Amino acid sequence: MSASPLARTDAENRQPERAAGTAGRFVWRHTLYLVPGLVIYALFCLWPLAETVRFSFQRWDGITEPRWVGWRNYLAIFTDPQTLTVFGHGLIMIIFYAVLPLLIGLLIVAIMTRIRIRLLAVFRTVLFLPQILATVVVAVAWRWIYAYDGPINALLTAVGLGHLSRAWLGDFDTALNSVGLIGTWINFGLCMVLFIGGAQKIGRELYEAARLDGAGPFQEFMAVTLPGLRGEISIALVLTVTNALRNFDIVWNTTSGGPGTSTLVPSYLIYEGAFITRNVGFAAAASVVLTLLILVLTGVITRALRQRD
Amino acid sequence: MHRRTFNFMLAASAMSLALATSAGAAEITAPVTPEDIAALGDVTLRVWADAGEEAMLTKLIPLYEETYPNVTVELTLKGWGDLMGTVVNAMNSNTPPDVTNGNQGFAVMGTMVRASLIRPLDDFITAYGIDEGLPASGFASMQWNEDGTAWGQGPIYGMGGATQPLGLFYNKAKLEELGLEAPESIADLEAALVAANEAGELPIMLGNAAQYPLGSHVLGILIDMYSGVDEVNAWIAGNEGSTFDMPGVRKALETLQAWGEAGYFGQGYDGRSLDDAVAAYGAGEGVFFLGGSFNGARLAAVDPDAFGYTLLRGESGEYVTTGTFGTPWHVSSKTQVEPAALAFLGMMLSSDFAQAYADVSRLPNANLETVTPTGSMHEAQLAAARALFADGEFVGYLDWATPTMQRTMGTQAQMLLAGRADVDGFIAAVQDDWQAYQDERAEQ
Incomplete structure (x- = not known):
């Protein structure tokens, strides 16, 4: 079919629109491009995930023939008061790994949006450092800080509060909070860096407008900074909440779950089941629940903090 | 396809298992000869070991490679926890270590026996004369039924190089200051603890941050003092009708509780690691230290004569203690270099090599009578081990009873001393753990 000059012009005019139409049409063979990535993802992510679910219905020592036990492992999780x-x-x-770091991060940002801080880059680096240190190093350092003859107790004794001194990680009343605070120390740097980055994106004119309207530091923070950081807060919470629930290395290297069971966390239970007590089915079920x-x-x-615009 | 792949994998593993079993069926009647090993050609012997064996292995490996020049030893050292978490899976792999350290009890040795991953060593032990002069009861924890569901009888699946009885370390200078003799019995010890406490000394150094060794070793020693060997061993082995609610156990728990209340363990022991405790004890903090003889190597390294070591006579008047022939060594049933693996263990466990263990303040099972000690503490340890071998009785480690017992006892002991559990609660929790596992075993 030969096209008339007019038609051609018409066609040329519609070119961009048509191009968009072609790109939007679903072509099956294009999905082939996904295959390499999908294969790797399936092999290393989906397949182990499916296997974990399968194991969770078995009694298995990891070596010999598994036995199908139905929902027994799940029942054990939800009926054993210890596991609960x-x-x-x-x-x-979550309070220590996510909520506290979030609050500290916001506080630092609130201060920094009001006051010009000299050596900001140095502060930022120092405060972010805990995030990049190996957790074993962090745990060993804190074990020493918390020890009965460690610096915290020395300080307490020096200020006349010697009666409060104790082995912070070895005391039933303080061990869980002490372990949690290590998590706070690790994670607040991450929140801070995310929020500083986010705050720099917020337009200066918004702050100026707020100040012209007579907003104080608190109102300015609530009206400008906080809404502007919604996306960053969401990311920070997702990362830190996941960290909180997966927490294993800090507990492993500080208390091993003790004293008693006061610092046992789900990941520790999973590790013990899979490698020490060789109850792989129970460990798998706990993994699925986690x-x-x-x-x-x-x-x-993410749903609660979704950007509305 | 999924299912087919899986079936194929199953079939393949079944086949390799069958091959492995047939390969391991060749029993030996005499020590492996250098010619047998030369016939293997240039081979590598993979060895996995606990980090505590390092000093011994650095002496053994050069000697072995010199004797058998065609074999190269590839050594992997692991910390205890790491080793326990990985050794069974490694032995189950297609390229397992040929020789490895393991542990007694259901979780590690039991699983490996059940899955036919390790070779029975009875022929090796006879051929090399490893059992000569050793009390037969020491082998019980290495013997398993073929299903790997019960131990105490049956083929021997492992053997250790150095015995490590639990005992009492004492600081000689401090005892002298207090005007005390080294305790010989539990009654002596109790009196010494009172004296030490009154003099303002820390009576017992303990580092229990990892929920160990309070609920396992310290309690273990006390249970040994008040209980009959057979009833405790029967309970650990999971014999039907056994119960943890024994009068001796009760008395041991009451004693432990009383020691806690009296402050004999000092402050902050649940926040101190065992390593730090041994180091602090070596530096002169604390009069006594209760634990495995293996802690002695570190103390002897500080000062070979500053500390003493003794076993205690229980209420029966006998030396009774928790101990074995040491951390077991196993030979993989899949090894392709079995003669080399057996020769390696043969050399390690021989009388000729025993002095190498003694040189690092350990207590070799072989030649225990004649090795030269590193100092007076080591000499005392050797004397204790000789007495135990001659007419003492071995009790098993309590945590062998079930895969979760280490955790249960460690937890309960901390709770008992913190006043959050009582003796009845302790016994009930332990017995529940035990019963649940016996039910589990019955299902297998």
Whole structure:
């Protein structure tokens, strides 16, 4: 079909629109481009995930023939008060790993948007340092800080509060909070860096407008900074809540879950089941429950903090 | 396809298992000869070991490679926890270590026996004369039924190089200051603890941050003092009708609780690691230290004569203590270089090599009578081990009872001393753990 000059012009005019139309049409063979990535993802992510779910219905020592036990492992998780407490500890960790770092991060940003800080880059680097240190190093350092003859107790004794001194990680009343505070120290740097980055994107004119309207530091923070950081807060919470629930290395290197079971967390239970007590089925079931818990919580967070614009 | 792949994998593993079993079926009647090993050609012997064996292995490996020049030893050292978490899976892999350290009890040795991952060593032990002069009861924890569901009888699947009885370390200078003799019995010890406490000394150095060794070793020593060997061993082995609610156990728990209340362990022990405790004890903090003889090597390295070591006579008047022939060594049933693996263990466990253990203040099972000690503490340890071998009785480690027992006892002991559990609660929690595992075993 030969096209008339007019038609050609018409066609040329519509060119961009048509191009867009072609790109939008679904062409099956294009999905082939996804295959290499999908294969790797399936092999290293989806397949182990599916296997974990399968194991969770078995009694298996990891070596010999597994036995199908139905929902027994899940039943054990939800009926054993001990296991439920352990999951409860995981939730408490959220306060220390996510909520406190978030608040500290916001406080630092609130100060920095008001006051010009000299050597900002140095401060930022120093405060971010805990995030990049190996957790074993962090744990060993804190074990020493918390020790009965460590600096915290020395300080307490020096100011006449010697009666409060104790082995902070070895005391039933303080161990969980002490472990949690290590998490706060690790994670607040991450929140801070995310929020500083976010705050720099907020237009100066918004702050100026707020000040012209007579907003004080607090009102300015609530009206300008906080809404402007919604996206960063969402990211920070998703990362830190996941960290909180997955927390293993700090507990492993400080208390091993003790004293008693006061610092046992879900990941520790999973590790013990899979490698020490060789109850792989139970460990798998606990992993599935933990994964679902993380998915639900992070889902709620991202939904609640979704940008409305 | 998924299912088919899986079936194929199953079939393949079944086949390799069958091959492995047939390969391991060749029993030996005499020590492996250098010719047998030369016939292997240039080979590598993979060895996995606990980090505590390092000093011994750095002496053994050059000697072995010199004797068998065609074999290269590839050594992997791991910390205890790491080793326990990985050794079974490694032995189950297609390229397992040929020789490895393991541990007694259901979780590690039991699983490996059940899955036919390790070779029975009875022929090796007879051929090399490893059991000569050793009390037969020491082998119980290495013997398993073929299903790997019960231990105490059956083929021997492992053997250790150095015995490590639990005992009492004492600081000689401090005892002298206090005007005390070294305790010989639990009654002596109790009196010494009172005296030490009154003099303002820390009676017992303990580092229990990892929930160990309070609920395992310290309690273990006390249980040994008040209980019959057979009833405790029967309970650990999971014999039907056994219960943790024994009068001796009760008395041991009451004693432990009383020691806690009296402040004999000092402050902050649950926040101190075992390593730090041994170091602090070596530096002169604390009069006594209760634990495995293996802690002695570190103390002897500080000062070979500053500390003493003794076993205690229980209420029966006998030396009774928790101990074995040491951390077991195993040979993989899949090894392709079995003669080299057996020769390696043969050399390690021989009388000729025993002095190498003694040189690092350990207590070799072989030649225990004649090795030269590194100092007076080591000499005392050797004397204790000789007495135990001659007419004492070995009790198993309590945590062998179930895969979760280490955690249960460690937790309960901390709770008992913190006043958060009582003796009845302790016994009930332990017995529940035990019963649940026996039910589990019955299902297997």
